[in-house]
Amino acid sequence: xxxxxxxxxxxxxxxxxxxxxxxxxxxxxxxxxxxYRQFPKQSLxxxxxxxxxxxxxxxxxxxxxxxxxxxxxxxxxTLTVTxxxxxxxxxxxxxxxxxxxxxxQHFGDGTRLSIL
Amino acid sequence: GESVxxxxxxxxxxxxxxxxxxxxxSNSASDYFIWYKQESGKGPQFIIDIRSNMDKRQxxxxxxxxxxxxxxxxxxxxxxxxxxxxxxxxxEYDYKLSFGAGTTVTVRA
Numbered sequence: 001x002x003x004x005x006x007x008x009x010x011x012x013x014x015x016x017x018x019x020x021x022x023x024x025x026x027x028x029x030x031x032x033x034x035x036y037r038q039f040p041k042q043s044l045x046x047x048x049x050x051x052x053x054x055x056x057x058x059x060x061x062x063x064x065x066x067x068x069x070x071x072x073x074x075x076x077x078t079l080t081v082t083x084x085x086x087x088x089x090x091x092x093x094x095x096x097x098x099x100x101x102x103x104x105q106h107f108g109d110g111t112r113l114s115i116l
Numbered sequence: 117g118e119s120v121x122x123x124x125x126x127x128x129x130x131x132x133x134x135x136x137x138x139x140x141x142s143n144s145a146s147d148y149f150i151w152y153k154q155e156s157g158k159g160p161q162f163i164i165d166i167r168s169n170m171d172k173r174q175x176x177x178x179x180x181x182x183x184x185x186x187x188x189x190x191x192x193x194x195x196x197x198x199x200x201x202x203x204x205x206x207x208e209y210d211y212k213l214s215f216g217a218g219t220t221v222t223v224r225a
Contacts, residue, residue, distance in 0.1 A: 006159070034213070043205060043215045044160070093159045102148035102167070102209045107159035 003027055004096050006108030013084065014116055020080045021111045023094030029074035030096035034105060038091040049052070050077040084115045126220045129200075135193040137148075138220050139206035142187060151180060151191045154203045154218070163191070172194035198223050 003026040011019050023033055031052045036044040048069055049057040049075075056069035066088075068080040081088055091112055095105040129135045141149075147168040152160035164175045166182050166189075173180050179192040189206050201223045204215045 004159075043217050046212060046214075047210070069133050095159075104150060104165055105213055106162060107152075110157070110161045112157070 002096075002098060002104075002106040004094065004106050004108040006094055006111055008111060009109060010114075012114045012116065015085050016083055017115075018076045018080055018082045019084055019113060020078055021092055021094070021113075023077045023079070023096070023108055025096040025106075028096070030077075030099050031074060032097055032100070033071060033077040034068065034095045034097075035077075035079050036049070036093045036095065038093060038110070040091075044093060047079075052077075078091045081113065084113070086115045089113055089115045122172045125217065126222070128222045128224060129196045129199060130200075130224050131196060133196055135191075135196045135200070135221060137191045137193075137204050137221065138208075139189040140187060140214050141189060141206070141207060141216075143210055143214075144187065146210045148209040148214070149180070149182060149189050149197060150207045150209070151178075151189075152205045153200075154205065154217075156202075160205060196221075196223050198225065 005024045005026050006021045033050040035047045037047050038044045046059050046063045050071040052071045052074050058064045069071045071077040080085040091110050095107040097103050097105045150165040151163040153163050154160045164178050164180050166173045166180045171182050175196045181190045203218045203220050205218045207213050
């Protein structure tokens with residue numbers, strides 16, 4: 001149980017393109033999902049918390065107009081990287097939590113974004 | 117600021133031996149801790165968790181120890197197998213989940 005699916009797994013696109021990444025909880029409902037970014041050989045850094053039916057909460061230093069988050073249903077959150085540039089190239093990973101508070105977060109398999 | 121960190125970035129283990137991965141945390145308000153395993157090109161996979169009212173928890177071939185006095189967390193893997201080769205992260209939860217730097221475990225045949 002607690003499977004999180006992320007799509008696409010890999011994206012290669014030109015600079016200036018906007019890219020949408022989907023995160024789905026397959027067998028449970030998630031009122032809260034999370035978006036992380038991971039650079040090579042580094043840890044995961046939380047970008048934002050996605051709340052179903054309300055605005056996302058962004059971490060300090062993360063541009064909300066650059067990284068648009070939509071959590072339209074209890075099983076789907078999307079992250080759109082707008083006008084992507086080479087410095088946005090990274091591994092983006094989503095997670096979802098069953099219930100609230102201190103419960104395990106279950107992660108998708110990430111999206112490798114490469115901007116040329 | 118307060119953060120979660122790991123003592124060693126790499127660990128090389130002989131197949132069949134036991135592995136111990138250590139983690140130091142500094143946020144005394146954290147009340148929940150999780151160990152994750154991340155294989156190359158994949159997302160983190162839940163291994164085991166422990167709450168602050170416990171000091172030890174066992175799973176299948178894994179044991180997590182929590183020492184709140186010195187703010188130390190460890191993951192023990194029994195009879196390490198080649199499939200255990202991965203990066204291991206500890207994570208602490210206060211109002212959000214914060215990850216440590218990660219330890220790369222390599223299992224020697």
